[in-house]
Amino acid sequence: MKQITSFEQYQQEYKRSIETPEAFWSEQAEEFMWYKKWDSVLDWNFDEPNVKWFIGGKLNITENCLDRHLIQKGDQVAIVWEPNHPDAETRKITYKELHAEVCRFANVLKRNGAKKGDRICIYMPMIPELAIAVLACARIGAIHSVVFGGFSFKSLADRIQDADCAIVITADGVFRGTKDIQLKAIVDEALETCPSVKRTIVFKHIHSDIVMKKDRDVWWHDEIQFVSSDCKPEVMDSEDPLFILYTSGSTGKPKGVVHSTAGYMVSVDYTFRNVFQYKDGDIYWCTADVGWITGHSYLVYGPLLAGATTLMFEGIPTFPDAGRFWQVIDKHKVNIFYTAPTAIRSLEAMGLQYVKPYKLNSLKVLGTVGEPINEEAWHWYNENIGKKNCPIVDTYWQTETAAIMISPLAGITETKPGFATFPLPGIQPALLDEKGAELSGNNVEGRLCYKFPWPGMIRTTYGNHERCKEAYFATYKGYYFTGDGCKRDEDGYYRITGRVDDVIKVSGHLLGTAEVENAINEHPDIVESAVVGFPHDIKGWGIYAFVICENERKDVDSLKREIIQTVTKYMGAIAKPDKIQIVKGLPKTRSGKIMRRILRKIAENDFSNLGDTSTLLDPSVVEDIKAGAQ
Ligand code: WT7
Secondary structure, three states, rough: OOOOOOOHHHHHHHHHHHOOOOHHHHHEEEEOOOOOOEEEEEEEEOOOOOEEEOOOOEHHHHHHHHHHHHHHOOOOOEEEEEEOOOOOOOOEHHHHHHHHHHHHHHHHHHHHOOOOOOOOEOOOOOOHHHHHHHHHHHHHHHEEEEOOOOOOOHHHHHHHHHOOOEEEEEEEEEEOOOEEHHHHHOOOOOOOOOOOOOEEEEEEOOOOOOOOOOOOOOEEHHHHOOOOOOOOOOOOOOOOEEEEEEEEEOOOEEEEEEEOOOHHHHHHHHHHHHHHHOOOOEEEOOOOOOOOOOHHHHHHHHHHHOOOOEEEEEEOOOOOOHHHHHHHHHOOOEEEEEEEEEHHHHHHHHHHOOOEEEEEEOOOOEEEEEOOOHHHHHHHHHHHHOOOOOOOOEEEOOOOOOOOOEEEOOOOOOOOOOOOOOEOOOOOOOEEEOOOOEEOOOOOOEEEEOOOOOOOOEEEOOOOHHHHHHHOOOOOOOOOOOOOOEEEEEOOOOOEEEEEEEEEOOOOEEEEHHHHHHHOOOOOOOEEEEEEEEEEOEEEEEEEEEEOOOOOOHHHHHHHHHHHHHHHHHHHHHHOOEEEEEEEOOOOOOOOOOOOHHHHHHOOOOOOOOOOOOOOOOHHHHHHHHHHHH
């Protein structure tokens, strides 16, 4: 397995990857199993946008994740599963077993009418069957659309409808800390508005009483009895879609980011091996849920492509206490640990007494992802978890990029706390000023774009190519625009400064303000709302909701509680507002557009410099809002 082993080599590889990208990426693609190699490497045009890699190639990604490893690693553990409750039994699944399970479930999908190209929604707990379901879809060429188990019925229904899914794979429920969540009941509610779904396949996990709908719902354990563990992989074209993953945008409707088969595989595999400096035999743990891109790329596909042992954890960092992550690391002798800054900050806040009982001496590499990591949290992670002995990789990327874009290589790149450092080979970032001119040299700050394609990049937004163009390729002609601000310091190190658009990063989760507003507006007494972010010590950003109430309600506290319940019910607990302010009006321009800039300032408690309010329809609302600010 080829890997970069020194900074000089990184620099050479980087240079080569920019000068001859096609040769560079072909070389990375060579080591996989192909039924047929590609005819040409790349065809691209960012205006349409049209991006194709490894054109004419034929493959199946599961053959590269599973079959390829069977001879040498058949008996090696592929997935270690750690349950929610520390006393419940761990599961270990070898490559041989995983291969058999994936094939079996692929046959179950076929038995239930699934075909190549069908969209299948997966709404499951963090259990091995989630990975099995994902891989089984890929085995038969069905396009998986995993929806995070923390989303509620409305978010689930929106995503199922948008992708026109025929099948939903789910479970009776999930354990989360001391609670259990009845997933199947949420699915039932969602499916009331999803006529495309003809079948749900239900895994029995928490053994709760659920209602099975006749002619629609079948049990996983029943279905599996009827099939063999033999399933020839479907021959896929390099550019056939592998999956859809929804991400939030500036409208209330989430965007279905579509990823291809071969390009995704090559980018994810290359970055996994190089960024984490994975060595054969390492135990690797990514704490992200498979419902997010991090779980797709660096819990399932990346580690399995590399033949690694990947750990999957059902529970939460604070159950039974805030030492759970560290206990799991010791228990399974985890070597590489990849988590989110939010988790680090919240565990730091709980105190060192939860870290002290554990040795943590198996750790070699630490990683973070999802939002900028503040220096304090970085040092805490470095000192208390890494014992100043483990390089930290601050990995910057997005759902749309599929794979890590800017990041240190563990132990190779000299790090600076708070900096994602340098672009990986094959990645060509550009910082643009507001007018779209590229900023050259160091010590500059601008909008982060990419000027050249990489294999794993987004191909389209499902069912609406125009939206893909609008969202990513229209702001700056000839560039992919990330939506992030970024600084390149005097040494050429990149530091992400955060979102510059209408989405908020709450605990590392990207939430569209419009989506949260829609959920709030489901409350019968709310006529209108506006949501903005405000800096939050643990979550990075919190949600501040300004709401207009129809019938004046005296019981403000219970109204706020109801609003929170409404958001939880329709969208999920991750979108609960941290602050709610009831207002008489919102600052709108004469054309009716909400001036979010003003609301953001107020939410940040910065009343100076609210800018020109004279263009507002009713400037007096600003005074009212200031007076009631929290
Ligand atoms: C947005 C993408 C990356 C996969 C998980 C999130 C922010 C991500 C970092 C980082 C600073 C980061 C950006 C980006 N972000 N990683 N290391 N440093 N910011 O994927 O939900 O698509 O979110 O997360 O704002 O655009 P996502």
